[in-house]
Amino acid sequence: MTILIDQPDFGVEAEEKKKIPNKENELVLDDGFVVPVTNSFGHNFRDYDAESLRQGVVENFYRVNHIKQTFDFVKRMREEYSKLDKVEMSIWECCELLNDVHDESDPDLDEPQIEHLLQTAEAIRKDYPDEDWVHLTALIHDLGKVLLHPSFGELPQWAVVGDTFPVGCAFDETIVHHKYFEENKDYNNPAYNTKYGAYSEGCGLNNVMMSWGHDDYMYLVAKENKTTLPSAALFIVRYHSFYALHRSGGYKHLMNEEDIENLKWLQVFNKYDLYSKSKVRIDVEKVKPYYLSLIEKYFPAKLRW
Numbered sequence: 001m002t003i004l005i006d007q008p009d010f011g012v013e014a015e016e017k018k019k020i021p022n023k024e025n026e027l028v029l030d031d032g033f034v035v036p037v038t039n040s041f042g043h044n045f046r047d048y049d050a051e052s053l054r055q056g057v058v059e060n061f062y063r064v065n066h067i068k069q070t071f072d073f074v075k076r077m078r079e080e081y082s083k084l085d086k087v088e089m090s091i092w093e094c095c096e097l098l099n100d101v102h103d104e105s106d107p108d109l110d111e112p113q114i115e116h117l118l119q120t121a122e123a124i125r126k127d128y129p130d131e132d133w134v135h136l137t138a139l140i141h142d143l144g145k146v147l148l149h150p151s152f153g154e155l156p157q158w159a160v161v162g163d164t165f166p167v168g169c170a171f172d173e174t175i176v177h178h179k180y181f182e183e184n185k186d187y188n189n190p191a192y193n194t195k196y197g198a199y200s201e202g203c204g205l206n207n208v209m210m211s212w213g214h215d216d217y218m219y220l221v222a223k224e225n226k227t228t229l230p231s232a233a234l235f236i237v238r239y240h241s242f243y244a245l246h247r248s249g250g251y252k253h254l255m256n257e258e259d260i261e262n263l264k265w266l267q268v269f270n271k272y273d274l275y276s277k278s279k280v281r282i283d284v285e286k287v288k289p290y291y292l293s294l295i296e297k298y299f300p301a302k303l304r305w
């Protein structure tokens, strides 16, 4: 792996995450890799005692996220990260790198992150043995969390994890903690605060800017490195945290025919993403050859990140 960059300044406040307390009162988001927040719909909530503190942490996360994820911010981040000038490495090297990005608030620190990825992938493989592309999609879907790593700018939590949503049009009421959008500068901008905003009916979600995070980043990386994975795979990667879409059925007016087809796979995938954090240990070395063969099938040997 070649690390090509110093720590860039993205105008985001890395201090944000210092506000987040750790240990027992924390949350685990998504596959348990990252921190303190989670959506209100059941992303791996843990049974901690301090319910109210937890809600405060989650709420504060979304307050900052909803205020700062503006159309301009997303545009800036997409421009910066589309350069793909941060690191050169293979998919597997990235899986291993993710292991190094420790989250001190994660109670499962003893389980390497790669196990969470493989748990999701192996669970899907069991039920869909012939769809090898979806096994690989599961393995890679959270790799964008390397945005938390110093080599990638060490972005704050609110710019990496959490539910995602379109920017450039009205924020759907089903988005968790919707009220905080009132403090987003796009909220009162007539170019961005109508049903369609910067978009048009049926324009296709790939033409819609999503709040910036690990989902959109990994989507960019896969696409720009010319993966041969099917469009459903890219759809899963880009929208797996887009709960207003796949849980609440919002934003249908922006979807095209292909989106409607791909959404079916995202809904299948999401069940495994949420429930894969099992206690079943994965023997990484045993399954590694299979996943390496999939990586070889669908990706170049080295990717630009």
Ligand SMILES: [Fe+2]
Residues within 6 Å of the ligand: 030, 031, 141, 142, 273
């Ligand atoms: Fe995940």
Ligand SMILES: [Fe+2]
Residues within 6 Å of the ligand: 030, 031, 141, 142, 214, 240, 241
């Ligand atoms: Fe994720």
